[in-house]
Amino acid sequence: MATQNSPTQSTAAVQAQTHLPQVTEPRNQGMDLDMDWVRRVQANPSAIERRAASLPARRSVKKAHQAAWLLRAITCIDLTTLSGDDTARRVERLCAKARQPVAQALLKSLGMGPITVGAVCVYHEMIPAARAALAGTNIPIAAVSTGFPAGLSPLELRIREIEMSVEAGASEIDIVISRRHVLSGDWQALYDEMRAFRAACGEAHVKAILATGELGSLRNVARASLVCMMAGADFIKTSTGKESVNATLPVSLGMIRAIRDYYEKTGIRVGYKPAGGISKAKDAITYLAMMKEELGDRWTQPDLFRFGASSLLNDIERQLEHFMTGSYSAGYRHASS
Numbered sequence: 143m144a145t146q147n148s149p150t151q152s153t154a155a156v157q158a159q160t161h162l163p164q165v166t167e168p169r170n171q172g173m174d175l176d177m178d179w180v181r182r183v184q185a186n187p188s189a190i191e192r193r194a195a196s197l198p199a200r201r202s203v204k205k206a207h208q209a210a211w212l213l214r215a216i217t218c219i220d221l222t223t224l225s226g227d228d229t230a231r232r233v234e235r236l237c238a239k240a241r242q243p244v245a246q247a248l249l250k251s252l253g254m255g256p257i258t259v260g261a262v263c264v265y266h267e268m269i270p271a272a273r274a275a276l277a278g279t280n281i282p283i284a285a286v287s288t289g290f291p292a293g294l295s296p297l298e299l300r301i302r303e304i305e306m307s308v309e310a311g312a313s314e315i316d317i318v319i320s321r322r323h324v325l326s327g328d329w330q331a332l333y334d335e336m337r338a339f340r341a342a343c344g345e346a347h348v349k350a351i352l353a354t355g356e357l358g359s360l361r362n363v364a365r366a367s368l369v370c371m372m373a374g375a376d377f378i379k380t381s382t383g384k385e386s387v388n389a390t391l392p393v394s395l396g397m398i399r400a401i402r403d404y405y406e407k408t409g410i411r412v413g414y415k416p417a418g419g420i421s422k423a424k425d426a427i428t429y430l431a432m433m434k435e436e437l438g439d440r441w442t443q444p445d446l447f448r449f450g451a452s453s454l455l456n457d458i459e460r461q462l463e464h465f466m467t468g469s470y471s472a473g474y475r476h477a478s479s
């Protein structure tokens with residue numbers, strides 16, 4: 143039989159967990175490339191794998207707390223469509239979902255006011271459609287750039303692509319790094335490239351996509367994370383969603399520990415964005431719990447944490463509905479595109 147949660151108990155807990163103080167972080171301006179520091183970075187794959195394997199089991203977020211975490215997760219989603227057959231109509235539907243990611247009645251029953259996702263993430267050509275559909279909101283447009291997903295077009299074109307996306311209205315730019323610089327250990331080239339991308343972004347925030355599934359080792363991932371932060375990345379992001387291996391927990395641990403090291407040494411908080419293949423509400427909670435355990439609650443807020451995801455929102459909405467009504471609705475009711 144369906145069990146319904148008591149509205150007073152549940153809504154109070156949801157509100158307590160969901161309302162967070164607004165904080166503004168100084169941007170990461172970067173620093174000179176410190177090769178001694180880069181060379182010192184190691185990664186112990188078996189220890190990282192062990193810790194990653196323990197994370198889903200450690201997650202014990204239940205009931206009202208779970209609903210609160212799921213609402214928090216929604217505010218951290220870069221709601222994404224990155225397909226060759228994207229159309230203005232599909233982007234409009236995505237933006238409608240971004241503006242109102244959860245049915246109003248459901249939010250009301252949780253005692254919540256309106257919420258939105260963290261950003262809408264599209265290819266350059268879809269920026270005008272997103273801009274029109276998001277008019278009147280403060281939902282940022284994130285554009286993937288620099289020859290996404292391979293990043294192998296000429297450097298001048300990659301830089302120009304960033305400038306054009308910023309001119310078109312993107313306030314967040316997700317760049318892809320040249321994997322070959324990492325694979326050949328040319329950290330100076332990676333640093334210079336990232337520096338140039340950061341400069342081309344101007345006021346727009348830049349997320350550095352490492353494409354970790356193509357970097358060969360956890361040590362390379364940790365070193366690439368550090369070099370991108372030294373070059374001024376506002377966020378480091380795992381994947382394009384197009385590699386054969388995208389976001390994983392071990393890679394995430396390696397990257398967020400690099401973020402922690404950078405914070406301890408510079409006092410600057412760099413954001414983290416796992417992306418690709420994250421489609422289940424329970425995985426979203428595991429990621430948020432990992433951020434909280436490794437970096438603290440501050441890193442579970444949308445200015446420092448995002449999920450790059452095209453279908454995660456559908457499952458979260460289903461789980462929230464289940465939380466309130468005790469039963470699941472059909473998946474197609476929550477489709478976003």
Ligand SMILES: O=C[C@H](O)COP(=O)(O)O
Nearest residue numbers: 383417418419450451452
């Ligand atoms: O950056 C975002 C990813 O491309 C989204 O990947 P996904 O479609 O597997 O959720």
